[in-house]
Amino acid sequence: MSLLKLDNLCKFYGEDETLVKAVDSVNLTVEEGEFIAILGASGSGKSTLLHMIGCVDKPTIGHVYLNSQDIYALNDSKQSKLRRESISIVYQFYNLIPTLNVVENITLPLDLSRKKVDQEYLDELLKLLKLEDRKKHLPNELSGGEQQRVAIGRALITRPNIILADEPTGNLDSKNSLEVMNILKRANAIYKQTIIMVTHDEELAKYAKRIITMKDGNIV
């Protein structure tokens, strides 16, 4: 049984002559432990596809099955639970909460679920993310690369089924980009973490085990 299945997924904007098909009839199956890169130029629909998988942007047509469950058939509270526990998204602009420190930002999804923090796992993650010395820092006291590592930590802490990364290095210099990519690769290797990453950079896409290319809303 596959982890994720996209069935005829479409996202359209506008209507009639202004109709834009951002994503058009995408079918895809993802197995557990895969590291997939979705490669495409700007406007190819890769981010929109990712948002639909991430349960934040409802498709116009089609279904997203996670562990055989149609995620858009769930009610809002179950979708929230899904976002808290099963799917994590890493954004290009980090989207950290400015008033929370590094540890608090990382453990935020657990706090929202009122779950206890596994201290051992947290320490392990902080080590993996090289943030041991930055625990009490606020986001504005961190570099871009460090902020993105916090965001990855936040994604990993719940041990989700899938991590979705939307241009995770888009805002970083090459050194920090490599660091982030290595962390993602190691997370995939160590924790068997399924990762789907969106990028327009062919070099970065090579870190993934499988590359899917998109053009004009379709997989080519």
Place this chain on the structure above:
Amino acid sequence: MKILNKLTYDYLKLNKKKCIATLVSIILITVLLFSVGIFVSTIRKTALDAVIAEDGTKHVLFSEQDYSNYSILNSDENIKSIEITCLIDIINDELSIESIDDSLWDSISISKGRIPNNTNEIVISSAYASTYNLDVSFFIGEKEVVGIYNNSTLKNDLYTAFTKEVDYNNRTVNFYVTYKNIFNIYDKIYNTADNLRLSYSIVMGHKSYAHTWVNSSYLALLGQFANNNIKLGVYALIFFVLFITSLFCILIVRNSFTINLVERKKQFATLRSIGASKAQIFKMVIIEAFMLSIIAIPIGIILSIIFFNLIILVFNNILENIIEPLSIYYYPSLIIISLLFIIFTIFTSAFVPALKASKISPISGIKPVYNLKKSREKYPLINKLFGPIGVLAYKNTKRNKNKFNSSIISMSISIILFITFSFLINNIVIASEDVLLEDFDISINIPDDSVLYNEILSIPEIDEVITYKSAYLYYDNGKFPEEDMDSLLLVGVDNNYYQEHYDNGIYVINAPDDINEFVLYDNEYNYVYTVSGFRESSDMLEFIHINSPVMVVDFDTYNTILTNYSYDYVWSREYNIGINTDKPEVFDRYMEEIINDFPELDINYINYAYYNYEARQILLAIKFVCYTIIGAIAILSISAMFNSLNTNIITREKEFAMLRSMGLSKKDLNKLLIYEGIFLGIKTLIISLIISIILIFGMGKLIKLLNISSLKNLIFPTKYVIIAIVILIALIFLVIMYSKNKIKNNNIVDAIKNENI
């Protein structure tokens, strides 16, 4: 949940400046609502004390009843207690001796001596004692005075002495009745009166039974009214005032919450995208309201207590030596109700923004979601009047409908509140002036004597004088030319005054509605005069204070009618001189001389100077309280409008920076803001003025229902409408200047980058 509380707390701590607007709003509405609570509490307590001191707490008195009717009352299951008084003797043709139930001694405050032990002992009123120089242990006839009372809430006069209860059998007695429950008490009273077979007539729209006195003032303060129209009017007015006040408060606070939330849209979206549920976001906003309330409500309560104490201090100062100093009273129930109302208002205000925040979609934090209305119209008129910047401004107001509408709504509510309250309060002030102030400083009533008249008019300090004569003409049954009438007050005004104020016709004021022709007959009852018209008393003779028909003529016609025309008898012929003067105090001396010079004439002289002084002080106190209320509402309105306008502008920093980065000059940006202000102002004015006029019309109808004679001629608050317009215009420009400076200092790049998380 701990983390969400922390997030809210951190936000409040880090954004103190932004939160101050919300705090101030909550403090202001707490001051307003709590002050209303204390005000109502104090007024009710003061009024209730006064009424109880005057009339007691018995609900109704059935007087001059046969004692055998006691069984009828006793079997009435609605009645809680029946207390009896009974006239048992009259001494010296004037002192009534009333025997009363032992329980009724509570209604009589004995200032000296004791309560009688038998029917040979009596207590007399202090007024009676001082008139006849009586004291305790004196005898009046065979009765010994054992005590003196200075006040009684029983329906007796000063010529009443009380004694111990007797056997009431076969006597005529008075029943003081108290009911178990005051709900619908008038129906119960009517029912009892019917059982006692008392007759009734309809007076002012409700039943008035013979031998029945209802403690209506006391019952009214407990919310019971005989006249359903009055009841409806009072409740509708209370509901209306509460409704509009709470709506106003809710909008003010809601606006403040919305400001904070708009700025945190991205934070909520991020939280949603990492799994926060709608309920969690909703709770976050409610917790924020709770945290702010904990700080703001106590401050508001303390401020309102200080504020109210100051008002009472000034009020008591103005009315020093005129009334007993008013003291503030806090009815626990009313205070709790106002507190609950404040909390309800705050949480209702937070509810909608919280709901909106919880509905923020996770995707809106990741990519911008524009929800703008497309408009392809070109607006040629606006283009012609204001140029392309004007069109841009107009399109902004149309496209950002939600944002602008919320400003328009909150500003309109503020203006509506200000205008309608001004209307109410202004009319109360005018009515009080009408009721309290005497028409003249000096009023002299003399027999028809020209020597005396000239003597009075020669007093040097007279500024203005109006003389008029009056007489009631009575007609025997059925002889009066108009049906249902048997008398007419004829008023003659001096010829010069009459010609100055009215053309030479004959007018009838206060004519019954259905009369459209009025004629006067000669002594053979032949048709002679037709009146020229009918008028309201207020625009004819302000000093006539009766509601029955009055025929107003000049002196010559007055004399002709009295000497040549037919009536069966004349009563109460008076010659009245009304004088206005700056020096009323000197009149006493002049008039004393005149009265001594004409010892045989009956001269009735009243100097209203001191009374008018008191009345003016009372008016000043009323005005002070009323205008303080208007002032407080104005401050609240202005702060609400400022908040709303300012939010509208500061939440659009990024948009303005974008326009600036595309080459819009600072001057053009100013223009844009000013034009937006103009369009906003015009829309607000149109909406608020139309609604205000409708509401004023509705309130006018309600006040008519109340049938308060002094509130008959309601005045439209033109002055306050103009004030509201001026304040609105000034405020729009002030806010534009204020926000413009704020925006001007922003770096374009920073503003564009500002993610508002």
